[in-house]
Amino acid sequence: MGEGSMPLLPRLAIGRRAMAAGLAAGATIAPALLLPRQAMAGIPASRRLAFDVTRNAKPIGTHVLTFGPAGPNLDVAIQVDIIVRWAGLVLYRYSLRGSETWQNGVLVSAQAETNDDGTRQTMRATRRDGRLVVEGTHGPTYTAPEKSIVASHWNPAQLEARMIDIQDGELLDLKIAPRGKGIIAAHGSQVEADQFSLSGKVALELWYDRDRVWSKLSATSWEGSVIDYRRT
Numbered sequence: 001m002g003e004g005s006m007p008l009l010p011r012l013a014i015g016r017r018a019m020a021a022g023l024a025a026g027a028t029i030a031p032a033l034l035l036p037r038q039a040m041a042g043i044p045a046s047r048r049l050a051f052d053v054t055r056n057a058k059p060i061g062t063h064v065l066t067f068g069p070a071g072p073n074l075d076v077a078i079q080v081d082i083i084v085r086w087a088g089l090v091l092y093r094y095s096l097r098g099s100e101t102w103q104n105g106v107l108v109s110a111q112a113e114t115n116d117d118g119t120r121q122t123m124r125a126t127r128r129d130g131r132l133v134v135e136g137t138h139g140p141t142y143t144a145p146e147k148s149i150v151a152s153h154w155n156p157a158q159l160e161a162r163m164i165d166i167q168d169g170e171l172l173d174l175k176i177a178p179r180g181k182g183i184i185a186a187h188g189s190q191v192e193a194d195q196f197s198l199s200g201k202v203a204l205e206l207w208y209d210r211d212r213v214w215s216k217l218s219a220t221s222w223e224g225s226v227i228d229y230r231r232t
Contacts, residue, residue, distance in 0.1 A: 040074065040105050041212040042155045043067050049154055049214065051229040053082060060084050061094075063229060065154050074102040078112070078152060078166070092117050098166055100150060107132065110150045114167045123169040125150065136169020144171060153206060154214045159196060174198045179205070186215040186231040 047067040061082035068075030082094035098112030114121040123136035135141040151163035179195035193207040207216035217229035
């Protein structure tokens with residue numbers, strides 16, 4: 001299936017070495033073209049964000065985020081399940097269970113456990129003295145740069161920050177470019193959304209609707225497969 005990881009995408013979608021060598025230095029984007037900034041943007045009114053995941057238009061799994069009670073504190077639960085089958089046989093299996101805790105719009109902790117077709121990965125980030133201390137299977141424990149954020153995609157603030165791979169704790173360097181507005185299918189209707197490209201050694205597209213809610217993802221794998229997330 002290939003090798004590597006990308007924030008919240010299994011290696012079937014990206015290829016195992018897609019991020020390992022390091023990407024374009026710095027997350028850069030024209031500030032005037034960013035989505036309007038708000039402490040806790042991106043939370044849908046239903047407090048649940050669910051996606052069907054397809055590979056070359058064929059269903060392979062789901063990606064679900066559940067948001068805790070409204071108020072100064074917020075808990076986010078993340079569940080991803082992917083299975084690729086052929087002729088009744090399971091060719092690839094991926095699962096991720098993660099969580100985030102926010103206080104007054106600040107990420108105070110995050111953790112995740114991933115099973116990438118038998119390869120186990122972990123990540124834990126804890127805020128100490130105002131900075132996130134990150135440990136994971138990617139490498140040694142480190143203190144993340146100020147305003148770093150876990151790359152779980154639901155919060156559009158990640159477009160202005162250094163991102164931490166929720167799968168293994170890697171500090172990511174991504175080039176981010178706005179692609180303008182367009183109409184996409186999401187949540188049972190056609191909606192207007194802002195598109196952003198994340199690039200380095202991968203091709204990853206994200207869309208956020210008028211309410212700045214994550215509504216779509218598209219990626220091209222190392223072997224040419226198209227991975228799509230469509231909000232349900």
